Each structure stands twice: as structure tokens, then as C-alpha cells.
Amino acid sequence: MDEQEFRRRADETLETVYKKLLAAADAYDFEPDFNNGALSVDFEEPKARFVISPNAPVRQVWVSAHSRSFKLDWDEARKAFVLPASGQTLTDFLSEAISTHLGESVTL
Secondary structure, three states: OOEEEEEEHHHHHHHHHHHHHHHHHHEEEEEEEEOEEEEEEEEOOEEEEEEEEHHHHHOEEEEOOOEEEEEEEEHHHHHHEOOOOOOOHHHHHHHHHHHHHHOOOOOO
16 A cells, blocks of 8 residues: 555544544543544543554554554455454554543443
8 A cells, every 4th residue: 555545544544533532522531632633532530642643654553552552554354454463443442442541331
């Protein structure tokens, strides 16, 4: 995949995830923000920030959460960015990460 195609897929994916985060934000008390191609999720209690951003040179979406970095690759068969270690899509991974952070089940 060339850089232009990566950017298109990453932008579409982050926009879709942002809409899902917005829909869930009030119920679960977090604040999503989508600015300059990067997505962030801020939590008041416990205080934290998750950052989701495209990394064009390596054609991955990177997620910084729980003091770690997670790198998701494009899976052509699933038409989604996927975490290789678990097979989770970006949406599923974020649902689990937010659930772990808040200590309650969150579905995006």
C-alpha cells in the first residue's frame, strides 16, 4: 500500500472510531478529540490520555495507552487495522483498553 492509500484508510478509520467514541463519551465519562490527524481520549478519573495516530512511514496506526505503545497493521482481508498479537481491530482494542482503564465494560 502506498502512502496516499495508507493515509486514506487511516483517516477513514480514525474518523469512524472518533464517532463511536463520541457516542459513548457521556455514558462512560471520557473526552475524545480528533485534531490534526490524531485522535486522543482523555479521562478524568483515573487521570490518563490515550493517543491514536497514524505512522505513515511504517504504514501502521499506533496507540499509546496504559503506558505502552501498540502498533496495528492493515489487514486487507478484514479491511481494518488489526493488532497482530491479539487479532483485535482498532475499535475492539480501544473498547478493551477503555474498559480496563475505567474498570467497567465499554463497547464502542
